[in-house]
Amino acid sequence: MEQEFVTVASLKEWIEQKNIRxxxxxxxxxxxxxxxxxxxxxxxxxxxxxxxVVKRDVTAEVFTYLDQEKKEELIQAxxxxxxxxxxxxxxSDDIVDFIExxxxxxxxxxxxxxxxxxxKEINLLLSFPENSAGSIxxxxxxxxxxxxxxxxxxxxxxxxxxxxxxxxxxYVIDEKRQLVGTIRLREFLFENREDKIQDIMATDVxxxxxxxxxxxxxxxxxxxxxxxxPVVNNENRLIGIITVDDIMDILEEEATEDIHKxxxxxxxxxxxxxxxxxxxxKSRLPWLLILMISGSFTGAIISGYEVELMKIPALAGFIPxxxxxxxxxxxxxxxxxxxxxxxDGLQTKDVFKVLRKELLIALTCSVVLxxxxxxxxxxxxxxxxxxxxxxxxxxxVALSVVLAxxxxxxxxxxxxxxxxxxxxxxAAVAAPVITTLxxxxxxxxxxxxxxxxxxx
Amino acid sequence: MEQEFVTVASLKEWIEQKNIRxxxxxxxxxxxxxxxxxxxxxxxxxxxxxxxVVKRDVTAEVFTYLDQEKKEELIQAxxxxxxxxxxxxxxSDDIVDFIExxxxxxxxxxxxxxxxxxxKEINLLLSFPENSAGSIxxxxxxxxxxxxxxxxxxxxxxxxxxxxxxxxxxYVIDEKRQLVGTIRLREFLFENREDKIQDIMATDVxxxxxxxxxxxxxxxxxxxxxxxxPVVNNENRLIGIITVDDIMDILEEEATEDIHKxxxxxxxxxxxxxxxxxxxxKSRLPWLLILMISGSFTGAIISGYEVELMKIPALAGFIPxxxxxxxxxxxxxxxxxxxxxxxDGLQTKDVFKVLRKELLIALTCSVVLxxxxxxxxxxxxxxxxxxxxxxxxxxxVALSVVLAxxxxxxxxxxxxxxxxxxxxxxAAVAAPVITTLxxxxxxxxxxxxxxxxxxx
Numbered sequence: 001m002e003q004e005f006v007t008v009a010s011l012k013e014w015i016e017q018k019n020i021r022x023x024x025x026x027x028x029x030x031x032x033x034x035x036x037x038x039x040x041x042x043x044x045x046x047x048x049x050x051x052x053v054v055k056r057d058v059t060a061e062v063f064t065y066l067d068q069e070k071k072e073e074l075i076q077a078x079x080x081x082x083x084x085x086x087x088x089x090x091x092s093d094d095i096v097d098f099i100e101x102x103x104x105x106x107x108x109x110x111x112x113x114x115x116x117x118x119x120k121e122i123n124l125l126l127s128f129p130e131n132s133a134g135s136i137x138x139x140x141x142x143x144x145x146x147x148x149x150x151x152x153x154x155x156x157x158x159x160x161x162x163x164x165x166x167x168x169x170x171y172v173i174d175e176k177r178q179l180v181g182t183i184r185l186r187e188f189l190f191e192n193r194e195d196k197i198q199d200i201m202a203t204d205v206x207x208x209x210x211x212x213x214x215x216x217x218x219x220x221x222x223x224x225x226x227x228x229x230p231v232v233n234n235e236n237r238l239i240g241i242i243t244v245d246d247i248m249d250i251l252e253e254e255a256t257e258d259i260h261k262x263x264x265x266x267x268x269x270x271x272x273x274x275x276x277x278x279x280x281x282k283s284r285l286p287w288l289l290i291l292m293i294s295g296s297f298t299g300a301i302i303s304g305y306e307v308e309l310m311k312i313p314a315l316a317g318f319i320p321x322x323x324x325x326x327x328x329x330x331x332x333x334x335x336x337x338x339x340x341x342x343x344d345g346l347q348t349k350d351v352f353k354v355l356r357k358e359l360l361i362a363l364t365c366s367v368v369l370x371x372x373x374x375x376x377x378x379x380x381x382x383x384x385x386x387x388x389x390x391x392x393x394x395x396x397v398a399l400s401v402v403l404a405x406x407x408x409x410x411x412x413x414x415x416x417x418x419x420x421x422x423x424x425x426x427a428a429v430a431a432p433v434i435t436t437l438x439x440x441x442x443x444x445x446x447x448x449x450x451x452x453x454x455x456x
Numbered sequence: 457m458e459q460e461f462v463t464v465a466s467l468k469e470w471i472e473q474k475n476i477r478x479x480x481x482x483x484x485x486x487x488x489x490x491x492x493x494x495x496x497x498x499x500x501x502x503x504x505x506x507x508x509v510v511k512r513d514v515t516a517e518v519f520t521y522l523d524q525e526k527k528e529e530l531i532q533a534x535x536x537x538x539x540x541x542x543x544x545x546x547x548s549d550d551i552v553d554f555i556e557x558x559x560x561x562x563x564x565x566x567x568x569x570x571x572x573x574x575x576k577e578i579n580l581l582l583s584f585p586e587n588s589a590g591s592i593x594x595x596x597x598x599x600x601x602x603x604x605x606x607x608x609x610x611x612x613x614x615x616x617x618x619x620x621x622x623x624x625x626x627y628v629i630d631e632k633r634q635l636v637g638t639i640r641l642r643e644f645l646f647e648n649r650e651d652k653i654q655d656i657m658a659t660d661v662x663x664x665x666x667x668x669x670x671x672x673x674x675x676x677x678x679x680x681x682x683x684x685x686p687v688v689n690n691e692n693r694l695i696g697i698i699t700v701d702d703i704m705d706i707l708e709e710e711a712t713e714d715i716h717k718x719x720x721x722x723x724x725x726x727x728x729x730x731x732x733x734x735x736x737x738k739s740r741l742p743w744l745l746i747l748m749i750s751g752s753f754t755g756a757i758i759s760g761y762e763v764e765l766m767k768i769p770a771l772a773g774f775i776p777x778x779x780x781x782x783x784x785x786x787x788x789x790x791x792x793x794x795x796x797x798x799x800d801g802l803q804t805k806d807v808f809k810v811l812r813k814e815l816l817i818a819l820t821c822s823v824v825l826x827x828x829x830x831x832x833x834x835x836x837x838x839x840x841x842x843x844x845x846x847x848x849x850x851x852x853v854a855l856s857v858v859l860a861x862x863x864x865x866x867x868x869x870x871x872x873x874x875x876x877x878x879x880x881x882x883a884a885v886a887a888p889v890i891t892t893l894x895x896x897x898x899x900x901x902x903x904x905x906x907x908x909x910x911x912x
Contacts, residue, residue: 343708
């Protein structure tokens with residue numbers, strides 16, 4: 001957090017001078033996340049030297065914060081025994097994180113170098129479906145027995161605790177290895193060393209099951225304000241833990257995915273700068289094509305009223321404003337409802353509350369939009385409109401705007417909930433469907449009203 | 457987590473029967489968050505009875521999870537001494553959370569009932585600007601001195617720890633009360649009781665300053681993978697802590713705000729169902745009006761080419777598709793860049809990388825969109841197009857689509873970064889500006905190309 005931080009140049013100099021004391025001081029003094037930002041900029045040879053002179057547990061942590069590319073270079077360069085020792089100092093969920101993105105030959109090298117028990121853990125975690133609780137959990141936790149005394153538990157924590165991701169909460173299992181309680185580390189400071197764990201543990205255990213979706217896990221952690229949640233299998237046996245730091249990344253990813261979907265972009269794995277052009281094209285092009293069809297459909301409606309447009313050419317000039325307002329009203333409503341479904345528990349059964357609300361909103365907005373348009377068009381008429389027609393054109397446009405707005409709001413409120421009831425993803429499906437429907441409806445209404453009022 | 461959970465009806469029955477044993481069992485057996493969901497549905501009189509027979513620290517926790525409305529009813533009903541005892545069992549950040557939204561008379565009642573020290577803490581927290589670290593922090597933490605021994609520290613933790621939000625990390629201050637180190641609770645189990653705290657504490661302390669924005673705080677917690685961050689004032693004196701559960705709520709709020717802004721909705725305090733119609737109208741109507749002006753502007757361009765449209769009426773039918781594709785391409789690019797700025801550290805200096813990428817994406821998409829449109833229009837021509845003009849119309853439309861697409865992508869990539877350089881909020885400003893510019897440019901290009909190829 002200090003203002004003057006070590007530069008990459010000085011670190012490179014220390015490495016060249018083999019100034020081991022300075023290098024170790026750097027790691028003692030600064031946070032490993034900050035130091036890793038420097039290490040990231042070193043050459044492979046420099047990093048390898050660094051890894052040889054700094055403590056194993058520290059370099060293992062540095063490794064987990066490096067870019068995937070640097071990680072692959074290092075795994076390539078390391079010997080089997082080097083990798084083995086490093087793996088012993090990294091949490092299992094972090095190992096799986098970088099293994100998943102590595103080429104097959106490096107994955108093989110890692111698994112071949114790992115100890116039997118680490119290899120088993122890695123394979124277990126890799127066996128769960130993507131985005132499930134099992135795939136993001138860590139197997140590094142402290143497990144106590146109901147029959148343990150406080151003193152026995154403390155001894156276990158001293159043994160197992162070094163490599164546990166957190167020991168602030170420890171988990172208690174019974175003789176069938178089922179999860180039956182939790183105990184906070186602080187209790188061990190306060191309780192009598194002869195007490196039995198089962199007498200002091202909390203039994204209102206919140207847990208998730210291995211095949212639950214990671215979004216569920218995030219919701220559980222948020223709901224109960226906890227920083228770690230135990231993962232059990234279908235027999236309620238404890239097999240892992242998920243910590244809140246991983247959940248924060250997931251919440252952010254999910255929000256990004258929803259935002260991308262609403263803008264008609266298929267979610268991608270990589271960030272914008274990391275993703276290749278081809279990857280981005282694949283995530284955008286299909287939607288451009290789908291929405292182009294929607295555009296052609298709307299165009300066909302305009303072509304269908306060709307004759308009317310020829311008679312009163314001024315009508316064409318209002319098309320963008322009417323379609324635009326309908327589309328904006330629709331996306332305002334659908335976005336709020338889609339986000340409400342994602343974070344505030346809005347459900348299909350709320351559909352009437354939503355429609356009622358959107359109708360009232362539409363009516364209120366309509367008063368303003370009708371007045372603005374009617375006044376603007378009748379006071380400053382286009383030269384293209386015959387004087388005798390000005391009021392009728394103003395009425396046609398103003399009425400069309402508010403009807404299009406109302407349809408946009410109602411469809412925007414209704415469709416995400418409907419799509420949700422079909423067990424589809426509202427963020428992905430609702431936007432293109434709403435655009436197509438709202439555009440088509442608003443144009444149809446406009447031309448029908450024009451035919452009615454202007455007799456074209 | 458059990459399948460069969462107690463129903464509200466049985467809880468109401470127990471209260472009527474004054475079955476205190478059953479009620480206390482309920483709170484022992486289930487998680488307070490789940491029990492509160494039941495309590496939320498009770499009448500005021502029932503809740504008051506419940507609060508009398510259940511332990512103070514448990515009811516205080518129940519209180520923090522109740523709806524704001526129920527909280528206000530209870531504060532109204534409680535006597536001063538009741539409130540005082542309850543406040544002593546609630547973390548200061550949670551107290552401030554519900555005080556901020558209460559009517560002035562209830563806030564007064566709460567402050568009048570609080571002890572001197574609680575009142576001071578509340579007033580301190582209320583004095584920080586909204587969304588600053590100071591306004592969301594809690595003052596309930598454990599503070600140790602560098603000169604303490606492990607044994608002295610444990611005694612302090614036993615005294616202060618009961619009401620601390622977390623004691624998993626304790627903070628160490630020097631004689632000037634400046635924050636100089638942290639120590640994890642687990643060390644106390646492992647270290648010798650005669651050791652000095654200053655010899656075993658970690659000195660690479662990550663902290664935030666009271667007036668830093670809450671988004672900064674979230675970024676610090678994410679970057680360093682920590683579950684609690686200390687808050688210091690400008691003299692580096694420790695005055696509070698912020699825990700990760702509050703940060704999760706903030707991350708979600710910020711994502712919702714960005715999503716709403718991108719859909720042209722001004723962010724609101726309340727969730728969709730809680731917000732009044734009037735509140736939602738206020739957050740949407742201004743944008744509808746602004747975007748309507750943009751639509752009128754586009755309409756003016758169409759009216760300007762009235763003569764050309766009269767000559768080849770089929771041209772009008774392609775307007776929605778060309779404008780739509782340009783708009784979608786623009787929002788795809790701008791959304792990815794805006795989100796990249798928010799979460800992946802995309803900066804104004806990356807503008808050339810972004811433009812290069814968007815140009816390549818546009819070129820790749822163009823190959824497909826050009827072919828699809830050219831083939832579709834020349835193979836299935838509209839009846840409105842004269843046979844001699846078919847190829848020229850197909851060429852005009854296909855070329856316009858890809859040029860509009862390219863402009864959309866480039867503007868969508870450029871504008872958010874430009875807005876960011878002006879220190880404005882890209883999510884709020886970029887969307888309407890991009891819509892207006894992209895719509896206008898794409899139409900202008902379309903009509904110019906039509907004039908060129910078709911000589912209209």
